[in-house]
Amino acid sequence: MNKIFKVIWNHAAQRFNVVSELTKSNGKSSSTTDNRIEPSNALLAVGVAGALLGSAQVMAATPVEAAMAASTKVMSMNQPLYVATPAGTTPAYGNSVLIGKDSNITSTAGGTVVIGSGASGGSISTVLGSKAVSLGQQDVVIGAGAEQLNTAPTSYSTVIGRGAINTAKGGVAVAIGYKATTSDSYTTAIGSSSKASAGGATAIGYNATGSGGSALAMGMHSNASESMTIALGGSSTASAFSAAAIGSSAKASQNYALALGAVANAGGTNGTIAIGWTSKTTGESGIAIGPVAESHGERGVAIGRSATANGTRSTAVGTIARTLGDYSVAMGARANTALTATNSIAMGNASTVSGSNSISIGPNSNVTGNTSIAVGAGNVVTGNNSGAFGDPSYVSGDGSYSIGNNNTITTRDTFVLGSGINRADDLTSNLRGTVANSVYLGKDSEATAGNGSVSADGVGTLKALTSEQVAGGGGG
Numbered sequence: 001m002n003k004i005f006k007v008i009w010n011h012a013a014q015r016f017n018v019v020s021e022l023t024k025s026n027g028k029s030s031s032t033t034d035n036r037i038e039p040s041n042a043l044l045a046v047g048v049a050g051a052l053l054g055s056a057q058v059m060a061a062t063p064v065e066a067a068m069a070a071s072t073k074v075m076s077m078n079q080p081l082y083v084a085t086p087a088g089t090t091p092a093y094g095n096s097v098l099i100g101k102d103s104n105i106t107s108t109a110g111g112t113v114v115i116g117s118g119a120s121g122g123s124i125s126t127v128l129g130s131k132a133v134s135l136g137q138q139d140v141v142i143g144a145g146a147e148q149l150n151t152a153p154t155s156y157s158t159v160i161g162r163g164a165i166n167t168a169k170g171g172v173a174v175a176i177g178y179k180a181t182t183s184d185s186y187t188t189a190i191g192s193s194s195k196a197s198a199g200g201a202t203a204i205g206y207n208a209t210g211s212g213g214s215a216l217a218m219g220m221h222s223n224a225s226e227s228m229t230i231a232l233g234g235s236s237t238a239s240a241f242s243a244a245a246i247g248s249s250a251k252a253s254q255n256y257a258l259a260l261g262a263v264a265n266a267g268g269t270n271g272t273i274a275i276g277w278t279s280k281t282t283g284e285s286g287i288a289i290g291p292v293a294e295s296h297g298e299r300g301v302a303i304g305r306s307a308t309a310n311g312t313r314s315t316a317v318g319t320i321a322r323t324l325g326d327y328s329v330a331m332g333a334r335a336n337t338a339l340t341a342t343n344s345i346a347m348g349n350a351s352t353v354s355g356s357n358s359i360s361i362g363p364n365s366n367v368t369g370n371t372s373i374a375v376g377a378g379n380v381v382t383g384n385n386s387g388a389f390g391d392p393s394y395v396s397g398d399g400s401y402s403i404g405n406n407n408t409i410t411t412r413d414t415f416v417l418g419s420g421i422n423r424a425d426d427l428t429s430n431l432r433g434t435v436a437n438s439v440y441l442g443k444d445s446e447a448t449a450g451n452g453s454v455s456a457d458g459v460g461t462l463k464a465l466t467s468e469q470v471a472g473g474g475g476g
Contacts, residue, residue, distance in 0.1 A: 106135070116144075134159075136171075157182075161192075170199070198227070205234075219248075233262075257281075261291075268295070283312075297326070304333075311337070328353070332363075348377075355384070362391075369398070376405075383412070390419070415439045 095110040100117045107123035114121040121127035125139040125148075134141045134148040136155025141148045147165045148157050155171045163179040170185025178192040187196035187210070194203040201210035201224070203217045210217040215224035215238070217231045224231040229238035229245075229252075236245040243252035243259075243266070250259040257266035258273045265281070266274040272281035272295070279288040286295035286309070288302045295302045300309030300323070302316045309316045314323035319333040325341035330353075335346045338354035346353040349363040360367040360381075365374045369384040378392030386395045386409075393407040393416075400409045404419040418441060 100130075107137070109137075129162075297323075311339075311342075325353075325356070364392075383409075417441050 096105055096112040097114065098105055099115040100119055102118045103114050103116060104120040105112050105114055106120060109123035111124040112121045112126075114127045116127070116129045116132055118131040119127050119129060119133070121134045121141070122139065123137040125134040125137065125141065127134045127139075127141045129142055129146055130144045132141045132143060132146045136148055136150045136157060137153055138156050139148045140158045140160070142160045143162045143164055145163045146159045146161060148155065148159045149165065149167050150157055150169060150171065150173065152169065152171050155173075157166050157168070157171065157173040158176070159166050160176045161178050161180055164175045164177060164181070165179075166173045166175050166182045168182055168184045168187060172186050173182040173184070173196075174188045174190070175182040175196075176190045177194055180189040180191060180193070181195045181197070182189045183197045184199045184201065186200045187198070188202040188204075189196040189208075189210070191203070191205045191208055193207045194205060194209070196203045196210045198211055198213045198215065200214040201212060202215070203210035203222075203224075205218055205222055206220045208217045208219060208221070209223045209225070211223075211225045212229050213227040215227065215229045215231075217224040217236075219232060219234045219236055221235045222231040222233060223236070224238045226239055226241050226243065228242040229240070230243075231238040231250075232246045233248045233250055236247060236250045238245040238252045240253055240257060241255045243255065243257045245252040245259045245264070245266070247260060247264055248262040250261060250264045252259040252266045254267060254269045254272060256271035257268070258271075258275070259266040259279075260275045261277050261279055263278045264274045264276060265279070266272045268281040268283045268286045270285045272283070272285060273287045273289070274281045274293075275289045276293055277291040279290060279293045281288045281295045283296050283298045283300050285299045286297065286301070288295040288307075288309070290302070290304045290307055292306045293302045293304060293308070295309045297310050297312045297314055299313045300311065300315070302309040302321075304316070304318045304321055306320045307316045307318060308322045311323045311328050312326040314325065314327060314337070315329045315331075316323045316335070317331045318335055321330045321332060321335045323330045323337045324339040325337045325344055327343045328337035328341050329345045329347070330337045330351075331347045332349050332351055334350045335348060336352045337344050337346050338352070340356060341353045341358065342356045344353040344356060344358045344367075345360070347361045348365060351360045351362060351364065352366045353360045354368045355370040355372055357371045358367045358369065359373040359375075360379075362374065362376045362379060364377060365379045367374045367381045369382050369386055371385050372381045372383060373387040374381045375387075375389045376391040376393070379388040379390070380392070380394045381388050382396045383398045383400055385398055386400045388395045388402045388407070390403060390405040390407070393402040393405065393409075395402050395409045397409050397412040397414055399412050400414040402409050402416045404417060404421070406419055407416045407421045409416055409422070417439075
């Protein structure tokens with residue numbers, strides 16, 4: 001800055017005056033000049049200079065006193081002190097403030113405030129702090145070593161914090177916090193060591209990182225690394241397009257995935273959803289809802305605490321419900337479909353199915369046969385193409401059915417309609433066993449005539465008719 005003014009002691013007026021170094025003296029003073037200022041006078045000079053800085057009117061020695069009143073004020077402190085630009089000249093930095101050793105204003109447009117040793121500011125910018133730098137226009141830079149390095153004429157950026165920096169080539173970036181960093185247009189980084197490096201990205205929190213376009217990372221160590229992603233929560237991570245991870249250590253790693261809850265992990269493709277503490281999805285389009293719920297099969301659905309859907313397009317609903325078979329359904333606490341239970345259904349507390357195309361409905365019911373069904377509490381069906389309706393019955397023969405309570409069928413192609421047939425009082429053992437190809441009707445019925453018999457309520461026995469006898473109208 002040109003040193004065109006100085007402050008001197010006016011012996012005649014007994015006061016300090018601001019005079020131009022361009023003005024020639026009309027005569028020599030008879031007194032000698034000592035350039036050294038006594039300490040008391042030096043302090044007084046500083047006080048007077050401060051008053052000059054804060055006043056619209058300054059005291060000037062004749063003949064420049066009148067001209068000074070209307071001049072543009074430019075204030076600087078850089079050992080020594082410069083206060084004003086005389087009227088009729090073009091100010092280097094009009095309407096600006098420059099304070100600090102080796103500080104600098106890089107624009108002639110004016111309206112800039114630069115305060116700090118080695119600080120530098122551009123047009124209409126405010127720069128405060130040792131070695132703080134603004135290279136753009138209309139910026140705010142505050143903090144030791146803070147830097148706004150965007151040279152665009154419309155940067156309009158804000159950098160606040162020691163070592164904070166903006167390197168974006170476009171405009172309107174905000175970096176706030178110790179070593180906060182922004183490096184693209186319309187980015188925002190708030191928090192110590194936070195980073196926003198893609199257009200429109202926002203990072204809030206210690207070491208938060210928003211590196212995808214229009215991404216949002218909020219929370220300590222949060223990371224939104226792809227376009228349109230959201231990571232909310234400490235150590236949360238969203239690393240695929242339009243994915244969202246919300247919760248401490250939540251992770252969404254596939255396109256359109258959603259992980260909601262602490263340690264939730266949505267890792268399956270095509271929009272998987274994991275909601276709940278430690279919930280997890282790995283299969284395509286899978287859904288897991290509930291604490292520790294997991295969906296691993298393609299399009300599998302697991303809902304409930306510790307529910308697991310492993311089978312392809314299977315559904316598990318209930319606490320610890322599990323589906324291993326493809327296209328199977330398990331509903332109820334501890335309901336379970338085995339790996340072999342393709343297209344099967346288990347409904348009810350602890351209901352299980354291991355046969356394919358089978359159905360088990362009721363608490364503790366169990367179907368191991370293929371294409372079989374059990375409806376009721378505690379039924380067990382091990383035969384293929386068999387069924388049990390009632391509480392609780394046991395059917396082990398193929399092609400056999402029990403309708404009623406406490407029945408036992410051990411032979412094939414047998415039908416029981418009634419209760420207590422071939423079952424002991426303790427409901428755990430078989431008395432005589434059933435006869436194959438027989439029909440039992442009524443409580444406690446027994447077939448004694450052998451294969452092909454019909455027993456009705458224990459009253460006598462009926463010999464089964466052949467098809468020819470039925471066609472002929474009777475039997476002999």
